[in-house]
Amino acid sequence: MRISNTPIAARLAALGVELRPGVSLAEHTSLGIGGTTDELLIRRYETLPEVIRDLKNEGVPYKFLGGGTNVLVTDGELPWIVLHLPSTHPGVRVEGNAAFVDAAADLGGTVTYCAKRDLGGMEGLIGVPGSIGGALRMNAGAYGTQIGSYVREVELYRAASGENETLRGDDIRFDYRHTSFAPDDIMLRVKLELPPNPYQEIVAGIRVCNEKRRASQPLNQKSAGCIFKNPQGASAGRMIDELGLKKLRVGDAMISDRHANFFVNAGNATCDDMLRLVDDVRERVKKAFGFDLENEVIFWKN
Template sequence: MRISDPKIVAALPDLGVELRPGVSMTEHTSLGIGGTTDLLRIVRHAHLPELIDLLGAAGIPHRFLGGGTNVLIPDGELPWVVLQLVRPQPDVRLEGNFALVDAAADLGRMVTYCAKNNLGGMEGLIGVPGTVGGALRMNAGAYGTQIGPLVREVEVHRAATRRIETLRGSQINFEYRHTSFAPDDIMLTVQLELPSKPFREILEGIRICNEKRRASQPLNQKSAGCIFKNPPGGSAGRMIDQLGLKGHHVGDARVSDRHANFFINAGHASAADMLSLIAEVRERVRRAYGVDLEEEVIVWKG
């Protein structure tokens, strides 16, 4: 979608927004898939309520993008503009056991920065790509760690009130790859409470998690991590593997040979290819095991 009204284009700089017209989402997603649209980069988020009002009044729908590592965006000209926060400097501030982190901060860099300051508890999150905001939305986790329980406060633009509000961690429900935020809420900053630990101990935890990840995941290929959530008590990857589907493909969308729950873009896969592969694998699992797999990847739909 293109913003064609010159009055809206002229208003954006005063709202702290940088307009990048006609951007291909292939450049902004770890899958390297996605159509074209105007990208609105939010340099200062204080005016976000006015921006959302302006877009709403003009009938311009929007979607929000973090690091683009857990989304499947459709092909072609997109029916939304895309908003993305620009990372400020500094993006992490520490006070005792609290870290105040900007949602646009890189999750991995935040984990290592805190580690260097003897704050741990996030070792399992190392190697999860993307932003802190994306991790909050997804309640990202790995190797026994999830970000949710570390959250003390979140500053969020709430879709319902169109205001920036502060929520306490206890007001937010964090579940397996799911949170109680409304789909259009936009996380802006988060305060995490982290346990003190010696740097060397944290580093050892990080090393172990990195090793496990390197041994099991196709890290040098384009993916969005796990495509499906694990069903209760089961493993989506194991079920797909047992059906002999590793390497199965639709066009260039392919089930990874390394990890059957990672679907990769092996060349020039389209969103349509990836969606067909997802539908086919889900149906094969349903027929074989009677389990209806739920997507972990966020599929942007009209």
């Protein structure tokens, strides 16, 4: 969708929003799949309510993109624009045991920044790519850690009120790869409370998690991490592996030979290739084990 030569573009420019025309989402997602659309970079978070009000009034559909590491985007000219908060470095401020972090900050960078100030707890999240905002939305977790455990406050654009608000951590539910945020809430900043621990001990924990990740995941291939959530009491990856489906391929979409729940783009995979592979595997798992696998990756179809 193109809004470059419309009156809304001029109004957005006056608000300090940068419009990037014709951005390829294949270049902005870790799967390397996705079509083209205009992107808005929102530098001043306080302008978001006005930007979204204007988009809604003009009937311009939009989606919000963080680091692009957990989305599968459809191909071709996309029927919506993309909103994005440009990354801030480091985007973190520490006060006592609290870390105040911008949604656009890098998750791994935040873990390291806090570790250097003797604040730990998030060691398990070190290899999870993407932004803090994406991690909050997904309640990113690994090796027994989930970001939701440390959230004390979230500043966000609330779709319900059309304004920026602050929520207390106790008022937000963080479940396995699921949160109680509304689908079109946009996280802006978070206050995390982290347990103090000497840097050397935190680094030792980080090393262990890094090694586990390197040993089991195809980190040099294009993926979006685990494609399916694990059903209660079962492992999606183990079931797919037991069916002998590693390396199964539709076009250039392929099941990794290292981790059966990682589906990789082995060349020029299209969204359709990936969706056909996902559907095929879901059916086989249902037939063999009776589980309806739920997507962990967010699918942005038309």
